[in-house]
Amino acid sequence: MAVDHNAFITEETIEGDADAEGPLAGTTVAVKDNISTEGIRTTCGSEMLADYVPPYSATVVDRLTEAGATVVGKTNMDEFGMGTTTETSAFGPTRNPVDPERVPGGSSGGSAAAVAAGEADVALGSDTGGSVRCPAAFCGVVGIKPTYGLVSRYGLVAYANSLEQIGPIAGTVEEAAAALDAIAGPDPNDGTTRDLSEVEGADPDASYAAAADGDVDGLTIGVPTELFDGADERVVETVEDAIAELEARGAETTEISLPSVEHAVQAYYVIAMAEASSNLARFDGVRYGNRAESDGNWNESFAETREEGFGAEVKRRVLLGTYALSAGYHDKYYKKAQDARAWVRRDFEDAFADVDVIASPTMPVLPFELGESLDDPLRMYLADANTTPVNLANLPAISVPAGEADGLPVGLQLVGPKFDEETVIRAASAVEDAS
Amino acid sequence: MSDTSESTDDAGEAPDGGDDAATAVDAEEVRHVADLARVRLDDDEVAAFADQFGDILDYFEALDEVPETEREEELVNVMRPDEVEGGLSQEEALSNAEETEDGFFVGPKVS
Numbered sequence: 001m002a003v004d005h006n007a008f009i010t011e012e013t014i015e016g017d018a019d020a021e022g023p024l025a026g027t028t029v030a031v032k033d034n035i036s037t038e039g040i041r042t043t044c045g046s047e048m049l050a051d052y053v054p055p056y057s058a059t060v061v062d063r064l065t066e067a068g069a070t071v072v073g074k075t076n077m078d079e080f081g082m083g084t085t086t087e088t089s090a091f092g093p094t095r096n097p098v099d100p101e102r103v104p105g106g107s108s109g110g111s112a113a114a115v116a117a118g119e120a121d122v123a124l125g126s127d128t129g130g131s132v133r134c135p136a137a138f139c140g141v142v143g144i145k146p147t148y149g150l151v152s153r154y155g156l157v158a159y160a161n162s163l164e165q166i167g168p169i170a171g172t173v174e175e176a177a178a179a180l181d182a183i184a185g186p187d188p189n190d191g192t193t194r195d196l197s198e199v200e201g202a203d204p205d206a207s208y209a210a211a212a213d214g215d216v217d218g219l220t221i222g223v224p225t226e227l228f229d230g231a232d233e234r235v236v237e238t239v240e241d242a243i244a245e246l247e248a249r250g251a252e253t254t255e256i257s258l259p260s261v262e263h264a265v266q267a268y269y270v271i272a273m274a275e276a277s278s279n280l281a282r283f284d285g286v287r288y289g290n291r292a293e294s295d296g297n298w299n300e301s302f303a304e305t306r307e308e309g310f311g312a313e314v315k316r317r318v319l320l321g322t323y324a325l326s327a328g329y330h331d332k333y334y335k336k337a338q339d340a341r342a343w344v345r346r347d348f349e350d351a352f353a354d355v356d357v358i359a360s361p362t363m364p365v366l367p368f369e370l371g372e373s374l375d376d377p378l379r380m381y382l383a384d385a386n387t388t389p390v391n392l393a394n395l396p397a398i399s400v401p402a403g404e405a406d407g408l409p410v411g412l413q414l415v416g417p418k419f420d421e422e423t424v425i426r427a428a429s430a431v432e433d434a435s
Numbered sequence: 436m437s438d439t440s441e442s443t444d445d446a447g448e449a450p451d452g453g454d455d456a457a458t459a460v461d462a463e464e465v466r467h468v469a470d471l472a473r474v475r476l477d478d479d480e481v482a483a484f485a486d487q488f489g490d491i492l493d494y495f496e497a498l499d500e501v502p503e504t505e506r507e508e509e510l511v512n513v514m515r516p517d518e519v520e521g522g523l524s525q526e527e528a529l530s531n532a533e534e535t536e537d538g539f540f541v542g543p544k545v546s
Contacts (some may be wrong), residue, residue, distance in 0.1 A: 056528035191513040266495050275477035277472060284473075286542045288531035294507065294543060299473055301543035315474055316484060318466070322472040336498035342506040378490050 003105070007097040007113040009033045012040045012072040014061070014284030020068030023178040023209060026143030029064050030120035032111050034072040034081060035166065036155035037061055044157050045089035045107075046218045048289045048309030058155025059190070060124060060183040062167050064358040067182040072120055075110030079311045080280065081128055081159045083107050084380050085368060086135070088313040093370060098140055098409055102367040105138030107131040111169050112139040121170065122179045126156055128164040129268050130362075130387025133399035136169050137362035137411025140401050142176045142428065143169045145387075147419045148394035149194040151180075152187035160275035161192075163268070163391040173400060173429040177208035180421065185210070188382060194419075202419035211422035212429035219427060224258045227386045231364035234405035242402035245434035246359075246427065256358070257349050260343040261389045267340035268388035269381055270324050270333045272311045276314075277321030281308060316377060345393040352417045357427050360386050362399040362411030396421045400428040458492040458542050 008030070014037060016025070031037060034044045043049045065071065078088040086109025087093040096104040097117040104113040108125025112135030116124050125132040127145040136143025141231040144167045151166045156166070168179035196204040221243065228236055247253055284298075285291030285305035292304035293387035310318070351358060365383055373380045380421035390397045395415055402412035412431055416424040469476050471536045476484070525538055534541040 052531055055523055055530060073457060130516050144464075177485075188515065263497060266498050267501075270490075270495060281472075281488070282543075285533055286540050291533040296543070297546050298543040300475075301471075302473040303475040306473065309476075310474070311482075312480070315469075315480070316478065316487065318472050318474060319468045319484065320488065322469045323488075323492075324495075326468070326471065333495055333498065336501050337502045338506065340501045342504040343501060346504070377487055378494060381494075 001354065003097075005097055005100065005113045005117055006092055006110065007075055007094050007110040007117060007119060008073040008315050009043055009045065009076050009091050010041055014040070014065055014071035014157060016065045016068045016070040018068070020066065022067055023222065024064065024122075025068030025421070027069045027121040028072045029069040029179070030073055030075045030111055030114040030123040031061060032070055032108050032123070032125050032406070034077060034078055034126060034157045034345045035061060035124055036075065036157070037071065040074060042074065042157070043091070044081075044418065045091060046309065046311070046314070047090040048283050050090070050290065052288055055153070058157065059152035059153065059187045061260040063183050064124075064179070068134055069182070073114075074106070075114055075123060078107035079314050080157070080276070081107040081126060081131055081164075082276070082313045082317055084130070084134055085369070085373060086110060087374050088311055090311060095370070096139055096367055099367065099407070102408070103138065103362070103371055105135035105367065109135045110140055110170065112143065113138050115139070115141045115169050115171055117212060121173055123150045123169040124166055124238045125169050127391065128160050128272060129391050130384050132167040132414060133362050133387050133397060133411065134384070136399040138367040138409060140170055140409030141169055142173050142181055142432075143167060143399045144176050144421070144425075145390060146184065147396040148179060148419060150184050150396070150419065150421070152183075152190040154187055154189035158279045160272040161279070162275060164239050167307045172225050173425060174209055174434050176211040177212050177425045180208045183363045189346070196419060199419055200388070203422065206422055208421055208425050211425040214430045216246050216427055217432040219246075219251040219357065219423075220355045221246060221251050221253045221427070222256040222351050224256050224261070224351075224358060226258050226261050227360035230385070231361050232357050232366060233362060234352060236362045238403045238405045238410040239359070239412050242431050242434065243359055243360065246430055249430055249434070251256050251427070251430075254355060255323060256355060258347045258351060258389070260340065260347040261385075263340045264344055264392055264428055265381060265385050266390040267337040267344070268392060270337035271341065273317045273321035274325050274334055275321070280314065280318050282430075296375050313377065323396055334405055341392045344389050348389070348393045348395060348415070356416070356423055358415040360413050362413040363387060366405060366408045366410070394418065396424055398424045398428045402431060458489055458496065474507040488544065
């Protein structure tokens with residue numbers, strides 16, 4: 001490796017099944033460090049778990065190795081997935097292989113950087129509010145956020161359970177889709193996974209890799225004005241050019257409106273912080289994780305353990321989540337956020353009555369320079385405007401390279417109806433063919 | 436993030452409604468929430484968070500414009516037979532603990 005992008009926290013190998021056949025046989029995969037790997041430390045980018053070694057592997061890791069992929073390491077990430085730049089990691093920031101002075105996006109920045117730098121064929125990320133799609137867009141690779149319930153979360157260290165899915169990152173749509181084929185499907189260890197034979201309208205025999213055929217003739221693409229307003233002009237231009245290419249290949253576009261998405265970032269952060277405040281209460285230094293040396297009682301010991309183990313962004317979200325759930329504020333923040341979530345979901349459902357997929361910029365901005373947004377958390381949150389609505393609505397989405405602006409990658413996001421991964425993959429493969 | 440009791444504790448003054456002025460958060464409120472969540476903060480962190488929380492909560496104020504929306508949750512309980520299956524051994528379950536004794540976790544003193 002000529003340049004170290006700090007994409008990996010730990011470089012260790014889990015051999016894939018040498019007898020496996022299929023598209024993943026003999027490939028290498030990088031795994032985000034909040035996905036458990038038996039016998040290999042899994043830090044979540046946190047000092048709290050710097051020495052944590054899981055006694056079991058996540059379902060997705062077993063499925064990839066059974067399909068013949070070899071794990072080559074655990075990738076850097078924003079601490080517990082909380083960030084948009086991979087700068088909140090306790091193990092230092094990852095650099096963007098396209099431009100090492102810029103961030104790779106986040107929170108799965110190490111995974112996207114590993115693929116972009118050629119250090120792995122495929123990578124796994126997790127996407128709670130855009131954490132697969134954002135780094136894919138910033139690093140010029142492909143990232144898929146599956147429908148909630150398509151991929152098992154067993155072995156994923158939870159941040160916001162109701163929002164997150166594990167998803168693949170790869171250099172091409174077809175490679176990402178092949179990885180999704182391997183990891184998708186029901187898991188008795190995750191009660192939120194769905195058996196597609198029991199889901200109305202879903203195709204239980206879907207082959208995602210086969211859907212990457214570039215055929216968009218007759219496809220209807222919705223273009224929501226709200227997700228273009230306020231975006232960087234260079235990003236908008238690049239994305240509009242990519243959509244025009246899809247039209248040239250026989251797709252139709254129609255302008256649509258999703259008024260609820262103006263409230264998506266607020267709703268997302270209230271819900272994610274609330275869930276985080278509950279989830280991260282497990283880190284008390286007793287069963288696992290680092291424990292502070294404390295002479296105090298258990299409340300004091302827990303408080304000191306968290307003071308030492310958590311970074312600023314994690315503390316910020318735990319405290320804001322605690323605040324939003326506390327008596328006197330619950331109705332004002334959490335209940336309204338749930339209303340907004342239902343509104344976003346309905347807006348998308350209404351839109352999909354008329355269109356097959358919805359296209360927008362993945363990120364409204366070009367990759368930040370390192371350090372640019374670190375002291376202004378609200379500015380960082382606002383960059384998630386286009387990705388968070390998808391998690392609130394539990395939908396499938398993909399980010400595919402649309403081209404470059406000022407030499408930096410721009411991602412096009414395509415969102416589809418629930419469990420219709422095939423359509424977003426098909427449309428994305430056409431974007432890729434055109435560029 | 437309450438580990439012990441008082442999980443419904445109040446985070447301070449309830450909003451007084453009607454007042455649309457900027458959401459000011461003072462250091463005392465930050466300390467109170469940190470205490471509820473059992474997270475210790477140093478004075479610099481308290482000051483920085485007070486500023487940032489004001490901005491962020493101001494931004495969250497826009498949720499007031501969201502109409503009350505009927506929520507059609509498609510949630511169903513997922514049940515399975517309660518059958519004994521393999522799990523972690525006691526040794527595995529204890530392998531990441533800072534301190535153990537006779538096959539148990541050792542926690543900090545209660546009081």
